[in-house]
Amino acid sequence: MIFPELTAFAEECAAVDRTLAMVTAEDWGRPGLGEWTVAELAAHLIRGATRIDAHLNLDPGGAPAYDRVSYFQFDARRVSPAVAERARQEAAAISTRDLPARFATGWRASVNRATALPPEHVIATLRGPMRLDEYTATRVVEMVVHHMDLCMALDQPPAATPAAGRLTMGVLEGLLGSPRPRNLGRTRFILTATGRIPSADARFPVLR
Numbered sequence: 001m002i003f004p005e006l007t008a009f010a011e012e013c014a015a016v017d018r019t020l021a022m023v024t025a026e027d028w029g030r031p032g033l034g035e036w037t038v039a040e041l042a043a044h045l046i047r048g049a050t051r052i053d054a055h056l057n058l059d060p061g062g063a064p065a066y067d068r069v070s071y072f073q074f075d076a077r078r079v080s081p082a083v084a085e086r087a088r089q090e091a092a093a094i095s096t097r098d099l100p101a102r103f104a105t106g107w108r109a110s111v112n113r114a115t116a117l118p119p120e121h122v123i124a125t126l127r128g129p130m131r132l133d134e135y136t137a138t139r140v141v142e143m144v145v146h147h148m149d150l151c152m153a154l155d156q157p158p159a160a161t162p163a164a165g166r167l168t169m170g171v172l173e174g175l176l177g178s179p180r181p182r183n184l185g186r187t188r189f190i191l192t193a194t195g196r197i198p199s200a201d202a203r204f205p206v207l208r
Contacts, residue, residue, distance in 0.1 A: 003119040005136040005167065006111060012143040012164035013049055013107035019150055020100040028096040033149045036087060041150055042099045043091035044083075048142035049103060051125075052110035052135065056117075058124035065128040068137035069174035074127070076208045110139075137167055144168040145194050145207075148187075152196075158187060165190070175206035 023038060032041030094102060119133035144165060148158035160168060169186050172193040173179055180189040181201070191197040195205030 001118050002115060003133050003136075004163070005119070005133045005140060006114050008140045008161070008163040008167050009052075009136055009143065010107070010111050011161040012140060012147060013103075013111075015161050016045060016049075016107075016143060016147045016150070017100070017104050019147065019154070019156070020103060022154065022156075023100070025096070027154060028099075030153055032153045033146070035084060037091070038150065038153050039096050039099060040087045040091040041146060041153065042103065043094065044087040045143070045146050045150070046094075046099070046103045046106050047087070047090065048139060048146065049107035050110060052123070052132075052139060053106070053113050055124045055135070056113050060122045060124040060129040062122075062129045064122055064131050064134070066125070066130050066134070068134045068141075068171050071125070071127050071130065071134070071138045072141070072171070072175060072207050080208070137171060140164050141168045141171050141207075145190065148191065148196070158191065160187065160190070172206060176203060 020042065023042075028037065028039040028042075030038045032038040036044070091099075114132060114136060117132055119131065121132040122129050123132050123135050125135050125138075144160045145168065148160065151158045159165075165186050168190055169180060172190060176193065180186075180193075184192060188197065192199050192201075192204050193206050195208050199205075
């Protein structure tokens with residue numbers, strides 16, 4: 001079943017495909033995000049895009065325990081070093097010329113698996129059991145935020161596909177506990193809420 005979150009995921013992943021197609025051999029070694037190169041950022045995108053397919057192979061072990069907002073309510077500083085190192089190792093194991101194809105194959109596998117299931121299907125995740133539509137929403141957030149990172153690393157303007165951008169904004173507003181400030185457009189709000197743009201508002205960032 002094609003549910004809205006899955007449509008947003010597929011649309012944003014297709015946009016990432018187009019961006020990855022523009023990466024030159026020289027670009028892969030450019031700074032990507034923090035200590036990551038563009039290649040390492042792409043490896044992290046691949047992992048994010050393939051988790052639906054991978055986690056559907058696991059026993060969820062119970063009823064849904066998290067939704068798209070509570071999934072992100074954890075101490076990111078505690079897990080960030082392990083995430084950063086994993087991306088470095090995964091990038092080192094893949095030839096840079098294969099990164100775009102690996103991403104394209106991976107996200108399509110996730111979409112194909114999810115299409116055969118109802119949105120209320122329970123899936124295993126690193127945080128605990130979740131509804132498939134709720135977990136897919138977290139993958140949309142990952143794709144949008146890190147696609148923006150990729151665009152900025154390539155000196156391109158950051159942007160999100162419409163449905164994925166709206167969904168991501170909704171999750172970030174959930175983490176903020178209120179609507180986005182009226183002086184922030186959608187893209188600027190996403191970048192501010194995730195710490196890509198500094199803010200004097202002590203509520204930010206709500207997600208790193």
